[in-house]
Amino acid sequence: MTLYAGKREALEDAFIGRDDEMPRGKPRSVTRDALRRFRANKAAMTALVVFVLIVLAAIVGPYLVPYDYETPDWEAFTAPPSIESGHYFGTDQNGRDLLARTLYGTRVSLLVALIATTVSVIVGVLYGAVSGFAGGRIDSAMMRFVDVMYALPYILFVILLMVMFGRNVFLLFAAIGLLEWLTMARIVRGQTLSLKEKEFVEAARAAGVSSFAIILRHIVPNLVGPVVIYASLTIPEIVITESFLSYLGFGVQEPLTSLGTLISEGTGAIGSADWLLLFPGGVLVTMLLALAFIGDGLRDAFDPKDR
Amino acid sequence: MPETLLSVENLSTVFDIGGGNPFAKALELKAVSDVSFTLEAGETLGIVGESGCGKSTLGRSILRLIEPTHGRVVWQGKSLTDLSVGEMRKARRDLSIIFQDPVASLDPRMNVGKIIEEPLKVAEPSLGRKARRERIEKVMEEVGLAPEMINRYPHEFSGGQAQRIGIARAIVTEPKLIVCDEPVSALDVSIQAQIVNLLKALKERMGLTLIFISHDLSVVRLVSDRILVLYLGRVVEIGPRREVFANPGHPYSKALLAAAPIPDPAIARSREKTPLKGDPPSPINPPSGCAFRTRCPIARDVCAEKLPPLVDVGRGHRAACLFTGDVRADEAIAG
Amino acid sequence: MTSKPPTDMPPLLALTDYAIRFSTPDGAVKAVNGLDLAVARGETVAVVGESGSGKSQTFNGVFGLLSGNATTSGAARFEGRNLLELTPRQLDEIRGADMAMVFQDPMTALNPAMKIKHQLAETLRIHKGMNRRDAEAQALAMLKKVGIPEAERRIEQYPHQLSGGMRQRIVIAMALLCRPKLIVADEPTTALDVTIQAQILDLFRDLTGEAGTALVLITHDLGVVAGIADKVVVMYAGRIVEEAPVDALFARPAMPYTAALIRSIPRVDRDVEAVEPIGGRPPNLLHPPAGCAFHPRCRFAQDKCRRERPPLETIETGRRAACWFPFVDETSGREPMNAEIAGA
Numbered sequence: 001m002t003l004y005a006g007k008r009e010a011l012e013d014a015f016i017g018r019d020d021e022m023p024r025g026k027p028r029s030v031t032r033d034a035l036r037r038f039r040a041n042k043a044a045m046t047a048l049v050v051f052v053l054i055v056l057a058a059i060v061g062p063y064l065v066p067y068d069y070e071t072p073d074w075e076a077f078t079a080p081p082s083i084e085s086g087h088y089f090g091t092d093q094n095g096r097d098l099l100a101r102t103l104y105g106t107r108v109s110l111l112v113a114l115i116a117t118t119v120s121v122i123v124g125v126l127y128g129a130v131s132g133f134a135g136g137r138i139d140s141a142m143m144r145f146v147d148v149m150y151a152l153p154y155i156l157f158v159i160l161l162m163v164m165f166g167r168n169v170f171l172l173f174a175a176i177g178l179l180e181w182l183t184m185a186r187i188v189r190g191q192t193l194s195l196k197e198k199e200f201v202e203a204a205r206a207a208g209v210s211s212f213a214i215i216l217r218h219i220v221p222n223l224v225g226p227v228v229i230y231a232s233l234t235i236p237e238i239v240i241t242e243s244f245l246s247y248l249g250f251g252v253q254e255p256l257t258s259l260g261t262l263i264s265e266g267t268g269a270i271g272s273a274d275w276l277l278l279f280p281g282g283v284l285v286t287m288l289l290a291l292a293f294i295g296d297g298l299r300d301a302f303d304p305k306d307r
Numbered sequence: 308m309p310e311t312l313l314s315v316e317n318l319s320t321v322f323d324i325g326g327g328n329p330f331a332k333a334l335e336l337k338a339v340s341d342v343s344f345t346l347e348a349g350e351t352l353g354i355v356g357e358s359g360c361g362k363s364t365l366g367r368s369i370l371r372l373i374e375p376t377h378g379r380v381v382w383q384g385k386s387l388t389d390l391s392v393g394e395m396r397k398a399r400r401d402l403s404i405i406f407q408d409p410v411a412s413l414d415p416r417m418n419v420g421k422i423i424e425e426p427l428k429v430a431e432p433s434l435g436r437k438a439r440r441e442r443i444e445k446v447m448e449e450v451g452l453a454p455e456m457i458n459r460y461p462h463e464f465s466g467g468q469a470q471r472i473g474i475a476r477a478i479v480t481e482p483k484l485i486v487c488d489e490p491v492s493a494l495d496v497s498i499q500a501q502i503v504n505l506l507k508a509l510k511e512r513m514g515l516t517l518i519f520i521s522h523d524l525s526v527v528r529l530v531s532d533r534i535l536v537l538y539l540g541r542v543v544e545i546g547p548r549r550e551v552f553a554n555p556g557h558p559y560s561k562a563l564l565a566a567a568p569i570p571d572p573a574i575a576r577s578r579e580k581t582p583l584k585g586d587p588p589s590p591i592n593p594p595s596g597c598a599f600r601t602r603c604p605i606a607r608d609v610c611a612e613k614l615p616p617l618v619d620v621g622r623g624h625r626a627a628c629l630f631t632g633d634v635r636a637d638e639a640i641a642g
Numbered sequence: 643m644t645s646k647p648p649t650d651m652p653p654l655l656a657l658t659d660y661a662i663r664f665s666t667p668d669g670a671v672k673a674v675n676g677l678d679l680a681v682a683r684g685e686t687v688a689v690v691g692e693s694g695s696g697k698s699q700t701f702n703g704v705f706g707l708l709s710g711n712a713t714t715s716g717a718a719r720f721e722g723r724n725l726l727e728l729t730p731r732q733l734d735e736i737r738g739a740d741m742a743m744v745f746q747d748p749m750t751a752l753n754p755a756m757k758i759k760h761q762l763a764e765t766l767r768i769h770k771g772m773n774r775r776d777a778e779a780q781a782l783a784m785l786k787k788v789g790i791p792e793a794e795r796r797i798e799q800y801p802h803q804l805s806g807g808m809r810q811r812i813v814i815a816m817a818l819l820c821r822p823k824l825i826v827a828d829e830p831t832t833a834l835d836v837t838i839q840a841q842i843l844d845l846f847r848d849l850t851g852e853a854g855t856a857l858v859l860i861t862h863d864l865g866v867v868a869g870i871a872d873k874v875v876v877m878y879a880g881r882i883v884e885e886a887p888v889d890a891l892f893a894r895p896a897m898p899y900t901a902a903l904i905r906s907i908p909r910v911d912r913d914v915e916a917v918e919p920i921g922g923r924p925p926n927l928l929h930p931p932a933g934c935a936f937h938p939r940c941r942f943a944q945d946k947c948r949r950e951r952p953p954l955e956t957i958e959t960g961r962r963a964a965c966w967f968p969f970v971d972e973t974s975g976r977e978p979m980n981a982e983i984a985g986a
Contacts, residue, residue, distance in 0.1 A: 019451055019471060019501065019923060023463035030415050030460065040667075199412035202372055203476065207426035208399035217425075221416040357835035465923050495692040496862055497939075500906040500919030507916070522836065525865070525910040529917060549913070566840035567910040568865030572888045574911065575869030581840035585791060586805040 031224065037301040044297020051290040054283065058107040067097030069104040070255040081275055089279045092265065101257050102280050106287070108258040112173040113238040119177030121231050124184025125223065131185070132192025133215050143189065146182050154179065162250055176241065184230055191226050195219050225302030232295035236288045243284065259284045312516050313346040313369070313484060318378035320361070320368045324591070336591050338364040339375070340540040348483070351510065351517040353531030353548070355524055355563065357587055361540040362520045366486040369518070370402050371395060382484075400430035403482040405506075407489035409469035413461035420457040423447070423476050430480040442479060449512075450475045450505060467498035471505070478509060486518045491526060503529060524567045528552055536560045539590055539598040542617060546624030556626025558634050559599045597628070605630055652722065653680035654824055654856050655704070655741075659716035662696070662703050662880075666711065671927045673699045675880045677716070678954070683823065684854040688871035688888070690861060690903075694924045696880040697860050701826045705743055706733050720824070739769040742817035746829040748809035751816065752801040758785075759797045762816055769820045784815045788845055807838035811845065818849060825850070826858040831866065843870055864907055868892060873960075876900050879925050879935035882954055886961040896963040899936045934966070942967060 028036075038044060062069065072095035081089055081098075089098035131142040161175045195201060195218070204214050242252075243260025252258040259280050266277030320339040338361040346352055356362045368375040371387060380387040382398065390398060403426075406412035413422055423443045427434065434442070444454040450471040461469055470490065477485055487506065491499040507530060510517055521527050527534060534551040536544040536559065544557040555561040562583045569575050582604040588594055594601050600610040610629060617625045620635065628634060662674040674696040681687050691697040703714045704725055718725045720741060725733060737743075745751055753761055762781035766772045772780070778797075785793040788811045801809055810830060817825050827846070831839035847870055850857045861867060867874055867888065874891045876884040876899065884897040895901040902920045922939040925931055934952050937943040946966050954964040 019465070019468050019921075021465075021468075021922065022453065022456060023459055027418065027458045028460060028463060029418070030462070033462075199406045199408060200414040202367075203404065203406065203412055203473075204414075204425060206370060206372055206399060206402070206404045207476075207480075208396035208429045209425060210396070218414050218416075222414070224416075357837065467923055495924065496864070497692055497903060497906055497920040498923060500908075500917040501921070503908070504916060504919055524836070525908040528910055529908040529914060552910075552913075562837055564910065566836045568836075568839075568843075568863065568869065569909065569911050570865045570868050570892065570904060570907050571911075572868045572892050575865075578869070580844045581837060583837045583841070586807050586838065587835075 034225070034298075034301040038297050041297040041300060043293050044300075047290040047293030047297070050286065051294060054106060054287050054290070055110060058103055058110055061103035062100060062107070065097065065100045065103065067100045069096060069100045069257060072096055080273070081279075089275060092273075092276055093269070098262075098276065098279055101262060102259075102283055105257045105259045105262045105280060106283055108252055108256065109239050109242055109260070109284075112242050112258070113235045116173045116177035116180055116238045117231055117234045119174050120180035120184050120234055121227060122181075123178065124181035125188050125220070125227060127181065128185040128188025128190075129192050129215055129219055129223065132189040133196055133211065133219060135193075135196070139189070143186075146185055149179075149182055158245065158250065173238070173242065176238065180234060180238065184227070184234070187226055187230055188223055191223055192219055195222050229295060229299045229302060232291060232298055236291045236295075239284070239288065239291075310348045311345050312348045312350075312383060314381045315342060315344050315346075315369060316379045316381065318342045318365070318368060318380065319376050320364050320373060321376040334591055337540050337593070338590065339368055341378070342537075342540075342542055343378075344535060344542070344545055346484075346516060346518070348516055349514055350533065351519055351531045353527035353534045354518060354520045354537060355522065355527050355534065356537035357522060359539075359587060359590060360537040361590070362522075362537050363488050364540075365537065366404070366488050366518060366520050370399075370404060370486060372404070396429070400426070400480045401483045403477040403480070403485045405470075405473050405477050405485060405487045405490045408493050409466050409473050410461060412473050413469060415461055418458050418460050419447070419452075419472055422461070422472060423479050426476060426480050443475075446475045446479045449478070449509070451501075465498075466494050467501060470494060470498075470502055474502075474505065474509070478513065478515075481513065482515070484516045484518070486520070488520045489522065490519075492521065492523065499526070506530065524563060536563070539587060539593050541598060542627065543599065544624075544626045545617070546620075546626075547622065550622055550624040554624075554635055556620045556624060556631040556635055557599075557628045558603050558605055558630075560626075561634060562602075562604075605633060651683070654683045654685075654721065655679075655681040655858075656719045657700070657704070657716065658719070660700070660703070660718055661715045662699050662708065662712055663715075664709075664712050666928075669928055672930070673712075673880050673927060674703070677882060679875060679882065679885075681824065681856050681858055684850070684856055686850060686857040686859065686870055686872045688859045688861060688867040688874045689877060690864060690867055690874060691877035692862060692924050694879070694927060695877040697877045698828050700877075701743070701828065701858065701860060705737055705741070705826070706730065707743075735769075738765060738822075739820045740822050741824040741826065742820070742822045744810075744813050744817050744825060744827040744830045746832050748806065748813045749801065751813045752809060754801050756800070757797070758799055758801070758804075758812055762797070762812075762819060765816060765819050781815075781819065784819055785812070788812075788815045788818070788849070789841070790815070807834055807841065810834060810838075810842055814842070814845065814849075818853070818855075821853060822855060824856045824858065826860065828860045829862070830859070832861070832863070839866070846870060864892075864904060876903070879930060880927060881935065881964065882962070883936065883965070884961075884963045885954075886963075890958075890961060894969065896957055896961065896968040897936075897965045898940050898942050898969070901969065902939075902941075934964070 089102060091097055092101070127142065131139045157179055161172055201214060201218050204218055242258060243263060246252050246258050246260030247264040252261050262280035263277060263284065266280060269276045318339060319337065319341055322336040322338055324334045324336050342365060354362045354365065364373060367373040369380050375388060387395065387398060420443055423446060424439055427439055427442060443457065447454050447456065452468065452471050452475065461472070464472065490506065491502050494502060503526060506517070509515060519527060519530050528548060531548050534546060534548050535542055536557065538559050544551060544555065544560045551560060552564065555564060562581065565578065566581045566583065583602050585602055588598065588601055594611070596611040596613055597615050600606040603610065615627045615629045617627045618631065619625050620631055657677050657679040660674065660677040661672070664671040664673055677700060689697045699708065702708050703712070704718045706725070708714070714726050720736060725736070759778055759781060762784065763774060763777035766777040766780060767774065782793055782797055785797055790796050790808060790811055796804065796808070804812070831842050834842065843866065846857060849855065859867070859870060871888045874886060874888050875882055876897065878899055884891070884895065884900045886896070891900065892904060895904055902918070905918045906920055908914055908917050920939050925935055931938055933949050934947045937947040940947065944967065952964045952966045954962050957963050957968055
């Protein structure tokens with residue numbers, strides 16, 4: 001040990017040391033990392049491709065099909081699927097082309113889900129983040145309100161909304177979105193509560209950053225993971241809700257259609273015209289499966305530790 | 308007479324626990340009880356104690372990151388505890404903090420530049436983008452990071468590098484006081500020394516005043532000018548480093564010193580077994596009188612009856628023990 | 643220094659050419675490489691290293707506790723039986739009975755839903771075939787031995803009702819119950835306060851001395867090592883870089899890493915102006931440096947160190963070091979090769 005005596009001064013600089021070994025590769029933000037993990041997930045990527053194809057078909061499909069969704073083909077009532085006639089999915093009891101109706105129905109279902117999910121995300125994130133960040137009494141009051149909303153029967157609300165918005169399906173589903181935000185708000189609040197205790201938020205407070213700026217700059221960006229995951233689970237939920245309501249006859253009105261309405265009609269024709277159930281049902285199941293895989297993939301991508 | 312930068316007067320921080328349940332009896336946890344001390348410019352005060360002794364709460368209460376329940380914190384003559392939220396925000400540019408967990412203290416969604424920039428934006432909003440960037444790069448250089456790292460994200464760095472980023476953020480506004488809350492405990496041994504030396508060097512270079520909170524007495528001995536020993540939220544001893552280490556006035560400080568490992572086999576083997584038994588009591592229901600009496604090797608009946616005051620034992624050294632004379636008369640620890 | 647057991651006796655645990663590899667999405671990580679290590683009966687061996695040195699993985703592998711993506715090679719012989727070749731059932735007979743492990747976090751070893759009494763008795767009933775009454779009586783005796791106050795009351799409690807120090811004592815009691823020949827303690831005091839740490843170390847010292855149990859203490863803290871170990875093994879980047887009796891290691895470290903490590907820790911018992919840090923940081927095992935893994939941080943590194951990896955060689959009786967230019971005591975007869983670089 002005495003070997004080192006007298007070396008101190010010469011090493012002044014080494015005493016503080018530098019640590020500038022650069023990380024390898026390109027800068028990797030958390031989101032970029034998550035997307036990289038998502039891309040590596042084959043099941044999720046396949047599901048994404050399938051889902052994108054369904055969405056594209058729903059958007060452009062109706063323009064490419066020679067038939068429209070409401071005009072009957074007088075030469076083909078309840079015609080089975082056939083290539084020669086051009087009714088690839090067959091026709092229904094009113095002679096309307098099922099392919100056109102399925103494409104159009106998918107479009108309506110997706111649109112409705114998009115509206116409701118957007119509404120629920122916006123309201124849920126704002127409500128949850130404010131409640132969680134404010135804490136204390138404000139938080140208690142805000143969360144009790146959510147509890148009360150939870151306790152009210154869903155269907156009662158839907159019927160009430162039906163009375164109010166019965167004429168306009170899209171408004172109806174915006175309203176349904178206003179019911180769906182409850183769970184989102186709870187999730188966001190829980191995340192905010194734990195984020196608020198993180199040392200980086202404390203560091204921002206120590207630097208004198210205002211509460212509003214902290215919510216915007218530190219809390220909300222860190223909510224992206226859970227919000228994206230939960231939103232991806234909300235979409236299929238709304239599609240199912242819509243299908244369920246339409247099946248009961250509450251949802252989309254004729255001649256407009258949705259996947260739920262088509263399936264409802266199809267069940268009536270089991271045995272005589274199975275294709276009326278099989279095609280729209282197949283599309284719905286495929287879509288829901290794809291969304292489930294995407295949601296799963298997103299969860300793994302954003303939360304690698306919880307796998 | 309050196310300038311008194313900070314004076315903490317009878318500071319107490321009490322947490323209500325079990326408050327969420329309206330049916331449960333509200334319990335009080337006195338994390339910090341009646342703590343007073345002053346800090347001179349350019350000084351380093353080491354705060355030591357075991358987990359749960361309130362040392363982190365004390366550090367945060369001084370900066371009002373946790374609102375203290377009683378008492379005052381006087382900073383350069385004005386009372387921080389009486390400032391409005393807006394005034395406090397302005398005062399924060401002089402006060403800074405470094406955290407224990409280097410990775411958790413950096414926002415994972417921000418790159419290094421953004422992280423270091425944040426306090427600067429608040430403190431000097433008039434600074435242009437280019438000037439800000441220059442300041443950030445200068446500060447990165449100062450803490451031993453390459454300025455090219457500015458676009459990188461926290462999870463790409465090692466613990467030591469992340470702590471350097473945390474330090475850069477803490478010094479970018481050129482503060483006067485930094486509270487260092489266990490800044491090296493989460494790091495590898497070989498990295499600890501780098502960070503300790505960096506803090507010491509920055510202190511010299513920038514004329515900083517430090518409050519250095521740690522459970523590790525050897526690190527505290529290395530950096531501190533004065534030592535404050537906390538036990539269950541109360542100051543049991545405070546004094547110049549040399550005094551406290553050579554001649555502790557409280558049996559708890561003495562036990563801490565005797566328990567700290569020494570990297571020398573001959574000394575380590577010759578030391579007596581630790582006289583301390585059991586664990587620290589719960590701060591929710593602390594013992595009457597002297598809180599340390601339940602573990603104290605020299606406790607007597609009177610210790611349960613009265614709270615020992617901090618008494619002067621000479622040379623700026625104070626201890627809160629009724630029998631501090633006995634403690635000090637006893638042979639000082641080895642070394 | 644404690645007396646060494648006769649050298650002709652076979653060691654209790656012997657690792658030969660022992661290696662652990664992890665396959666990760668980013669490539670293979672060689673966590674432990676070509677390890678040769680012997681633990682004699684009754685000996686206390688400290689394994690020291692930083693995070694990523696492989697010190698914990700080495701013994702997790704010995705106990706068969708590695709994650710699924712790990713593969714072990716070489717041999718780990720416990721009383722002559724190669725543990726790596728045993729079936730899980732055969733390993734279970736040895737684990738907990740002849741060799742036991744104590745972890746940093748006592749909660750990982752305790753079942754939160756079971757009373758202390760039942761957890762302790764279970765071990766005895768499984769390994770020793772005792773009946774419930776005898777097992778519980780012996781468990782109580784062991785709790786008293788490890789210094790649990792009010793043992794009769796504590797034994798009826800659940801883990802969450804106890805403090806961290808008390809839980810660690812219980813885990814140690816559990817490890818000692820079947821009178822194992824070897825205890826491996828992985829950072830047993832790192833999560834504890836200094837005063838509790840001192841109590842636990844005292845306990846280890848008493849118990850191993852009394853029962854002749856061998857102890858492997860895995861730690862990053864050289865201070866802890868000094869008071870308890872007979873022999874110290876220093877690991878760096880998955881390899882042993884130095885092995886020496888404890889006094890010799892602290893007095894005359896042979897490998898620059900060990901020397902630097904000792905000089906980088908501050909002292910509680912004396913005033914030191916500054917500690918000398920080790921620059922840089924431990925290597926990334928995905929991309930280990932060529933030659934000696936320590937060379938990028940070594941002040942004495944030569945060209946040879948950058949090109950060739952130094953083998954672990956005996957430099958004195960009972961001492962090994964992996965360095966091309968070890969610091970050797972003048973009296974040992976070998977030339978201090980790096981005196982020029984080191985002295986100046």
